[in-house]
Amino acid sequence: MFSGSIPALVTPFDSAGAFDESAYRDLIEWQVAEGSSALVPCGTTGEAATLTQAEQFAIVRICVDQARGRVPVIAGAGSNDTRVAAANLRAAKEAGADAALMVPPYYNRPSQEGIFRHFEALAQDAPLPIVLYNVPARTVTDILPDTLVRIVTAFPHVFVAVKDASGVLQRVSQHRAALGANFCQLSGNDDLALAYNATGGVGCISVTANVAPRLSAAFQRACAAGNAAAALVLHDRLFPLHVALFSDASPGPVKYAMTRVRPDFPAGLRLPMTWPSEASRQAIDAALAHAGL
Known part of the structure; x- marks a missing residue:
């Protein structure tokens, strides 16, 4: 359903x-x-944690309006409260989104059974397709492969893709073995996207694409075409930027980088997120130069 370079x-x-x-x-x-x-x-990169629900889905509506059907819109809609997550799904649908990106419940740390039951409850009356978003470094819950397979197998027309930010590359093969090559797997880590695609991924929900959308899209096209040499060249060109954008708490670094490539871009952050350190800014400047940006 989704592929290529998808900016968060x-x-x-x-x-x-x-x-x-x-x-x-x-x-x-x-x-x-x-x-x-x-x-x-x-x-996550859109600072959803600092938005009210009204703000969040007003912003989704604006995104849908501006996209005008030219590309799909996948609205961030997760919550650690199943009832709130269900309400978010309805709000994303009302805002015109094509799909929703949903993390497993964070902070309250459910078991694998709890994770399954959470998504089972959402699937009962899901108004939109759902992209599972597994990011254990932030949620402190991990959708293990057996659980992901259980969720997708039970509700294949609801759970259409995964954004995998676990950092465990072998999971691409585990998911493919259980769900088949047609299940849509998207990397959640720019720095691993080359290896992720080589083992069966079809794209990346990307931080770097905010700053380097043309290069990120070209990289994904090279991967899709099986042009490994071109993909490697672009990976090497972008790799320092992938790293630098996480040299301080995200999204501080990417917002700083945006001001370097688009000087008129407003770079405010909502607390508790802050401007990146001097060392981080220097790393970003060097990485942008390396990428020719």
């Missing part, structure tokens, strides 16, 4: 922390023009 969009805030709609619409236009194949508003 940053949310532009002004210096007072207010959402800048004009800058967001400009960002979406740029992403579509540069070759991004879908958009993810209000995910």
Whole structure:
């Protein structure tokens, strides 16, 4: 259902922390023009944790409106409360999203059975396809392969893809072995996207694509075409940037990088997120130079 370079969009805030709609619409236009194949508003990189529900789905609606059907919109909609997650799914549908990106419950740390029951409850009346988002470093819960297979097998028309940010590359093969080559696997780690695609992935929900959408899209096209040599060249060109964008707490580094490639971009952050350190900024500047950006 999804493939290629899919930016996990940053949310532009002004210096007072207010959402800048004009800058967001400009960002979406740029992403579509540069070759991004879908958009993810209000995910981790979009600082969803600092948005009210009303803000979150107003932003999703703006993204849908600006995309105008040219690329799909996958709305960040997860929660650690199953009832809230269900309400978020309905709000994402009402905002016009094509699918929802859903983390397993965080903080309360359910068992694998609890994770399954959470997604089972969402599947009962799901108004949208769901992309499972496994990011144990943030949620402290891990959708283990057996559990993911159980979820997808039980509700194949609801759970259409996974964004895998576990960092465990062997899971691509484990998922393929159990679910077949047609199950959509998207990397959640830019630095692992080359290896992820080589073992069966079909794209990346990307932080780097915010800053380098054209190069990120070209990299994914090379992977899809089986052009390993071209993909490796682009990977090497982007790899320092992949690393630098996590040299301090995200999304501080990527927002700084945005101001370097788009000087008019508003780079406000909402607490507790802060501007990256001097060392991080230097690493980003060097990585942007390496990438020719």
